[in-house]
Amino acid sequence: MIGVVGAGTIGTGVAQSLSQAEHKVVLVDTSLDALDRARAEIGRAVRLQRLVDPALPAYEPGEVLDRITFTQDVADLATASVVIENVSEQWSAKQAVYRALDRVCEPACVFVVNTSCFPITDVAALTSRPAQVVGLHFMNPVPLKPVVELIPGWHTAAATVEAARSLLASMGKTAISVKDSPGFVSNRVLMLTINEAAFCRAEGIASAEAIDELFKHCFGHQMGPLETADLIGVDTILHSLEVLHERFGDSKYRPCPLLRTMVAAGLLGRKSGAGFHHYGITGDRRPARQGA
């Protein structure tokens, strides 16, 4: 059985992908609302993914959901062979979870850290098993993204890296390995782009629509930086920038104040229905009314 902790934007996709690969999954979140949303989102995503890409295998929503146990009790992870942690990008949340996991899980259990920016070595130091802690930075939406960033920490054992690779292979995914550093490669670069796009929006240099169109039509990106921020979650973007700012001590990562205002206003992106853009109930973009 594989444990998944955190049933938010990314944990929900991780649980879905694992279940589609026929793993038994226990999905833990402290919030009952988050677990209810995850159950509904997985059912909806499994039904929709065949429409998005007919080349994808067809899964039965009932079967995918039946392999997942939704629970608020971390003790249900006692027999997990691997736990993939996806709680909010805040150090206090990570600390609480790893202390609990270290207590509850068997000594042989591997901990996979799915963080945007925290160094894996720092997270591993919260546990009594740093050799069994490894970073896998999944991309959103997890079921549709075949590549994952793999980050060994300072003490990660070769066997732990192999366990992570073979779990990924069972999910039809491959890894690109990078060294441990705040934000790794993907988010160290991406967060700067999103932050600068937010400054352009805040200074009124262009609309959110125009900023995203430039990246799509001039650079051939599938999504613009502000659409990407809405997909990831504006709160996760803000927290990631705070981690980069603090860990590097470099002012180039100081978060755009508009991001703080949006988080305070509940404009979190797709998960709240509005961010830089507005979204319908199924996550489709509504270009007519703009968010921030």
Ligand SMILES: NC(=O)c1ccc[n+]([C@@H]2O[C@H](COP(=O)([O-])OP(=O)(O)OC[C@H]3O[C@@H](n4cnc5c(N)ncnc54)[C@H](O)[C@@H]3O)[C@@H](O)[C@H]2O)c1
């Ligand atoms: N959103 C993305 O695209 C993305 C991609 C890769 C990695 N990540 C990382 O994954 C993690 C989760 O991000 P997210 O976007 O899913 O966040 P989110 O805010 O959507 O979800 C976080 C979930 O964690 C739960 N949680 C908080 N404390 C908990 C605890 N002690 N025990 C159990 N559950 C707890 C919350 O209730 C919430 O449901 C973060 O570290 C983030 O940086 C996010």
